[in-house]
Amino acid sequence: MINLETPKKFRMLVDQAHQVARQIFRPNSRRYDRAEHLYPRELDMLGALLDGMNAGGGGGEGAGAAGVRRSAARSDEGNRNSSNLSTVLGTMELCWGDVGFLLTMPRQGLGNSAIASVATDEQLERFKGKWAAMAITEPGCGSDSAAIRTTARLDGDHYVLNGEKIYVTAGDRADLVVVWATLDRNLGRAAIKSFVVEKGTPGFDLVRLEHKLGIRASDTAAFVLNDVRVPRENLLGDPEINVDKGFAGVMQTFDNTRPLVAAMAVGLARACLEETRKLLEQAGIELDDDAPAFAQHAAASECRRLESEYEAARLLTLQAAWMADNRKPNSLQASMAKAKAGRSCVEIALRCVELAGPLGYAEGEGGHGLLEKWARDAKILDIFEGTQQIQQLIVARRLLGKTSAELK
Known part of the structure; x- marks a missing residue:
């Protein structure tokens, strides 16, 4: 049974993450927001910290990030708090400091989670210590991952990839990029596979870096793939096309990454709420946890409502991560956490700006x-790794027992 308190063995890691967020992330946050595409060199010495967090539960299950690996499931393990929960807890603290910094931490890319989730033991060892981004989105393919047009053709000992990928988080800075491509466009979802492409591979060309509304400390890249030859052993998961199974193998990645994005949203929301509470208290408005909403100042009542939204998102996120650590199917919970946290984070951030008035609207250093x-940072957390609408659709399918063909 899940315990909602922070496990004792993770408390030191959580405290370390908070100190990093307070002493490094937040003081430098405005600088790298203004200097978009400038890499925060302060992060080089911190890469090992998150490596330690991911292995904090003793799982050591990924090439730099936690993964949802259920092949070793046992019924007698009891309650297990491992790498997914520790990573989520650390992510919450770090994003209390700055989301963009977290997204550009070395070896903590979404591609690392993909590798950790579905790679073989040999692949885990081969890609160990590498920073991996993930490339899914295309100019004609956003929320519907099954509409991917990038192709992969087997040619001897290599796959030949052709296509275009956009909005690749940390694409310029990463060592590897996990590219989603189809082996046969006529077979739909079942033919979608993921391939690890090493930077510097001929034909794999960076074409531009995007200018963004928020998370400016993190680079977002676009790539073109022209006859990119990838060793066949770089394919993640089963190379066979199984029409009955669909592309469940590559989609398993999202069972891990969606709780991580939810954790980012939870951390950012907490930062907003804490600063807003301070401003209200400085203005003489008391937030009484015991008094009913109608008996408090309107601003205090609204702040308390936002805190309840935050708490709901936090608990859903912890549940999804705990289920992954305990080898339980968590696709429903991962989407619920992502949907709730993404939506709540945006609402909380905007309402806190409104409650703070000019103080919330103006730029400042801390x-x-x-x-x-x-x-500005909050909105992306409701978009990437599946938009709000996509998460609600997934939740509806799971609850109603409908397939993607039956409920669109």
Whole structure:
């Protein structure tokens, strides 16, 4: 049974993450927001910290990030708090400091989670210590991952990839990119596979870096693939096309990454709420946890409502991560956490700017001066790894027992 308190063995890691967020992430947050595409060199010495967090539960199950690996499931293990929960807890603390910094931490890319989730033991060892981004989105394919047009053709000992990928988080800085491609467009979802492409491979060309509303400390890249030859042993998961199974193998990645994005949203929301509470208290508005909402100042009542939204998102996120650690199917819970946290984070950030008034709208270096930045950062957390609408659709399918063909 899940225990909602932070496990004792993770408390030191959580405290370390908070200190990093407080002493490094937040003080430098505004600088790299203004200097988009400038790599935060302060992060080089911190890469090992998150490596330690991911292995903090003793799982050591990934090439740099936690993964949902259920092949070793046992019924007698009891309650297990491992790498997924520790990574989620650390992510919450770090994103209390700055989401963009977290997204550009070395060896913590979404591609690392993909590798950790579905790679073989040989692949885990081969890609160990590498920073991996993930490339799914295409100019004609956004939320519907099954509409991918990038192709992969087997040619001897290599797959030949052709296509275009956009909005690749940390694509310029990563060592590897996990590219989703189809082996046969006529077979739909079942033919979608993921391939690990090493940077510098001929034909794999970076064409531009995007300018963004938020998370500016993190680079977002676009790539073109022209006859990119990838060793066949770089394919993640089963190379066979199983029409009955669909592309469940590559989609398993999302069971891990969606709780991580939810954790990012939870951390950012907490930062907004803490700063807003300070401003209200400085203005003489008391937030009484015991008094009913109608008996408090309107601003205090609204702040308490936002805190309840935050708490619901936090608990859903912890549940999804705990289920992954305990080898339980968590696709429903991962989507619920992502949907709730993404939506709540955006609402909380915007409402906190409103409650703070001019202090929340203006730029500043710390504290409430970052509220406007956090409001810009928040929106991406409701979009990437599956939009709000996609998460609600997945939840509906799971609850109603419908397939993607039956409920669109």
